[in-house]
Amino acid sequence: MAHLPLRLLVISAIVLPMPLAAQDRASDKLKTPEVVEELFNCRAIENPEERLACFDREVERVFAANETRDLVITDQSEITEAKRGLFGLNLPNLRIFSSDNGSEDVDQLTATLARVSRMDNGRYLFVLEDGARWMQTGNVNGAQRYKEGDEVLIKKASLGSFRASVGGRNAGKVRRLD
Template structure:
């Protein structure tokens, strides 16, 4: 009899999240998966129902313990996309932290947000704080007439630059500021 426990739910979520990976080119995947994950997958090979269930119970408990200790992190595509949006504007090294084969990762090219605060910097140009807490500084002299509550659209420009449009106005150059 299959039980509906948090471990079983976690296993089901893990299986659903891993399904798209199985369809991909195997060469794009890491050579080794974490042992705690391998243990869950290896339970499938057991033919006896009782042995397989006992194996799943043990390995899912170990997987949940690894998650609780933050030794392993499981994320779905939506979470990864939101994380990438939060990092938009920063220059980061090419790491495969967010899945996908090198060169095949989904690239965020623009974001839409709402301005939560605006202040003038020492040089008189605007610094925008977005709804997610990201801070962007205007780098050219165009007037934006930015106020809290207005929409902002930021997109990649040429040669690593970024352009922002406040409330569908003209684009001005901006740069992402560290928190």
């Protein structure tokens, strides 16, 4: 019973910030760019000639913003592909890659080994076909022989770590270098 005040303090420290965290997540959603909102607003104009003039004007603004790269238009498949390319890197939480935006979460990656080399400490450095470099961080029992062309499966593991298998053989824990 003597520890009850301490327990209540710990529980309140965990529970009280939760609504604030939920608000932060809601505000993290991507907003529609103003130039696109203006285009969408044209739909509300009842007069067909005015609506068409609005669409013509606003489409030109969207086109110009796209040409100057002030506005980047993409689809979910491109975002998912970017997530795959960044898989394993320790990046800040970027709103554009949030699963709230409808893009698929990437929890594993399958690729082909472009290069493999054994380091002085006996662990391996794996270079994937896209140039991503992964270093073996955990020990693996037995002599492993990995070679170029082997298929690599890298999965998210606990506490932000990653596990790999190469050619169907356990390669243990790995860490993305770049």
